[in-house]
Amino acid sequence: MPSIRAPGAKKSTTLTVAVKCRPLRHKERGRDIVQVIESKEVLILDPDLSKDYLDRIRNRTKEKKYCFDHAFGPDSTNLEVYTKSISSIIPEVVQGLNVTVFAYGSTGSGKTYTMVGTKDDPGLMVLSLHTVFDLIKMDKRADEFEVTCSYLEVYNEIIYDLLEKSSGHLELREDPEEGITVAGLRCIKVHSAGKILELLNMGNSRRKTESTEVNATSSRSHAVLEISVKRKGRNKYPNQVLHGKLALVDLAGSERATETNNAGQKLRDGANINRSLLALANCINALGKQQKKGLAYVPYRNSKLTRILKDGLSGNSQTVMIATISPADIQYHHTVNTLKYADRAKEIKTHVQRNVGVVDTHVSDYQRMIDSLQTEVCQLKKKLAEKESELSSKPAEKAADDELSWLNIISHEISENVQERINLQKAMSELEETNLNNRSELQRLDDIISRHQAVELDGAIVKDLIARRLVILDNIRENDEAGINYQKEIEANEKQRGQLQGMIDEAVSRNGNKTYLRILSQYRLLGMANSELQLEVAMRDQVIRHQREGLKNLWNLLMGQGLDEKQISHLAVKQGLRIEGWTMTPLALVEKQSSSLTSSRPTSVGPSSGIEEPKLVTSPSAYSRDRSVDGKSNMCFGSPEKRDPYQSFLDMSSHASHGRSCISTSSAVSDLASGRRLVYKHIHSEMHIIFEQCN
Ligand SMILES: Nc1ncnc2c1ncn2[C@@H]1O[C@H](COP(=O)(O)OP(=O)(O)OP(=O)(O)O)[C@@H](O)[C@H]1O
Numbered sequence: 001m002p003s004i005r006a007p008g009a010k011k012s013t014t015l016t017v018a019v020k021c022r023p024l025r026h027k028e029r030g031r032d033i034v035q036v037i038e039s040k041e042v043l044i045l046d047p048d049l050s051k052d053y054l055d056r057i058r059n060r061t062k063e064k065k066y067c068f069d070h071a072f073g074p075d076s077t078n079l080e081v082y083t084k085s086i087s088s089i090i091p092e093v094v095q096g097l098n099v100t101v102f103a104y105g106s107t108g109s110g111k112t113y114t115m116v117g118t119k120d121d122p123g124l125m126v127l128s129l130h131t132v133f134d135l136i137k138m139d140k141r142a143d144e145f146e147v148t149c150s151y152l153e154v155y156n157e158i159i160y161d162l163l164e165k166s167s168g169h170l171e172l173r174e175d176p177e178e179g180i181t182v183a184g185l186r187c188i189k190v191h192s193a194g195k196i197l198e199l200l201n202m203g204n205s206r207r208k209t210e211s212t213e214v215n216a217t218s219s220r221s222h223a224v225l226e227i228s229v230k231r232k233g234r235n236k237y238p239n240q241v242l243h244g245k246l247a248l249v250d251l252a253g254s255e256r257a258t259e260t261n262n263a264g265q266k267l268r269d270g271a272n273i274n275r276s277l278l279a280l281a282n283c284i285n286a287l288g289k290q291q292k293k294g295l296a297y298v299p300y301r302n303s304k305l306t307r308i309l310k311d312g313l314s315g316n317s318q319t320v321m322i323a324t325i326s327p328a329d330i331q332y333h334h335t336v337n338t339l340k341y342a343d344r345a346k347e348i349k350t351h352v353q354r355n356v357g358v359v360d361t362h363v364s365d366y367q368r369m370i371d372s373l374q375t376e377v378c379q380l381k382k383k384l385a386e387k388e389s390e391l392s393s394k395p396a397e398k399a400a401d402d403e404l405s406w407l408n409i410i411s412h413e414i415s416e417n418v419q420e421r422i423n424l425q426k427a428m429s430e431l432e433e434t435n436l437n438n439r440s441e442l443q444r445l446d447d448i449i450s451r452h453q454a455v456e457l458d459g460a461i462v463k464d465l466i467a468r469r470l471v472i473l474d475n476i477r478e479n480d481e482a483g484i485n486y487q488k489e490i491e492a493n494e495k496q497r498g499q500l501q502g503m504i505d506e507a508v509s510r511n512g513n514k515t516y517l518r519i520l521s522q523y524r525l526l527g528m529a530n531s532e533l534q535l536e537v538a539m540r541d542q543v544i545r546h547q548r549e550g551l552k553n554l555w556n557l558l559m560g561q562g563l564d565e566k567q568i569s570h571l572a573v574k575q576g577l578r579i580e581g582w583t584m585t586p587l588a589l590v591e592k593q594s595s596s597l598t599s600s601r602p603t604s605v606g607p608s609s610g611i612e613e614p615k616l617v618t619s620p621s622a623y624s625r626d627r628s629v630d631g632k633s634n635m636c637f638g639s640p641e642k643r644d645p646y647q648s649f650l651d652m653s654s655h656a657s658h659g660r661s662c663i664s665t666s667s668a669v670s671d672l673a674s675g676r677r678l679v680y681k682h683i684h685s686e687m688h689i690i691f692e693q694c695n
Pocket of ligand 1: 021022023074105106107108109110111112113114218219220251252253324
């Protein structure tokens, strides 16, 4: 039986922002300029002591004051930070919700100390893991739990698995159902907090750290520890799985090259760290602005870090930002900078929704298939690398080795180039979509303005609408500018692709030997893996986006027509559909209600009938209804009083069972699976050629 899923309740919530000031260190001979007032306010004094009383009352000092959800002074322990700002949301993870905690601050401000901690003062990672396992212990009798753990780092814009001894480069994948995932990342099953802490320590020992002028063990990478908790009822709802995730993020510190005296590789690390943090700061800015300006574009795609943190910043996650600061006067600019972003982050809204899965969904089967294929591709790549290093250890092949390593570099650059192009093109299309929505809102506003101008006497509504119009025009202009920049990046990317291709062509024309054939095959394999990725992303995005749109429209139609849950269930059963996420089974409902339904066919619907407004407001139709100033519904399916809701549903579902289905996922999955098989076949034949050539 095809199935549809009822929309789960979404709760909007703002980011919780806490500030933690570390103690002044002995070697910092400066002055303490940070004061925490009543556990909420942070006062930063002017570092210039020569400013006198007069300067202060004339507002000529650089003194600044901010207010946050929580503020902790130098005497506060990690346990205090945990208890007051995080402990209340950690239990949500065991109930199928996502939680993200990240530490943000300049280098040496105490991020790692806060997240990881010490033996005497365990950090937030350690404390939250203990809570998760304590909660699982309490509910173990009634429910089954599966806990897995992954730990990654983003170093120089490359993702590494910290739970792998010698991890290769990992790629990000965008899954319309799961959000951003990392292909090939190890997820280890764990049964206790102790085991995770063991993995955490192992991962931390592999993390890239360096001694800088500012911090002796400065983290050079951004680290993300993710704990996934799947919960299945033993007796009640055995088909339902709640899937909560806890992401704990320790960012690398921002720094200025002039302050750290770094050069060479260290300088490059710093530039990449700053690039990611700048991208994060830009996203925080845009998201803060979005609360006031509506459809502003958020440039998540500008770094791997922001793509990984996307859900935590605006999606389905309850998020806590811990801004860490140093009390030293010489850190004044860094401190104010951190607090400025933390202040903006207070505006950010996320939309939390319980992740409820069904054990036998087709999509999850499909997801597993992709995951195992991705792992297989990673393993094959690893085998190839091993084989090549075996070959390169033979002295007779020294000349070939040089060529080999040259081509390895080229292969890697090609892979990066293709990834970047996919990313840029997706960014462009997201920008275009945002602007398309902006333009259609503009058009609607223009219509409403002209209608109101004709009838309104004092013009107050028109004034508001015109102000909104200006904001949208502003958004469009900013997005267009961003689009021009992306276009330039695409051109640069294409130029680089041409250069790489030219280098390969030249090498091939000079060498017709066996080594080159082998290496070229390897390059082709990489190319195939990339096209597979492209195809996968494009197909999954497109099919699932259509499905989602269709479903949203369907829900809007049904609920907007005034049907209640029972009536929808009844009709769904008649059409041979199963609705996931509702507690009453449709069959039981039909039996219970078959007689009453015929007589309870609604004669009047809409607000007066006491039927709740639908919660989904994301489709354009619902959006326009939500915002229409004249109070009339703008739904594209017609007004409730004009159409028979039963007939509408029957029309819709019969449309769904013909043509392009917007209800059943099975046809999309089979589309996807056949595309997938095709690619898989190609990869197999490609591998065959490679091994033949190798032997
Ligand atoms: N609350 C605290 N109590 C005592 N010492 C602290 C505290 N916070 C930080 N420190 C000390 O300050 C130093 C820098 O802290 P830490 O390494 O956590 O900074 P960071 O922000 O992670 O730096 P980077 O970004 O360079 O990795 C360390 O020696 C740490 O032990």
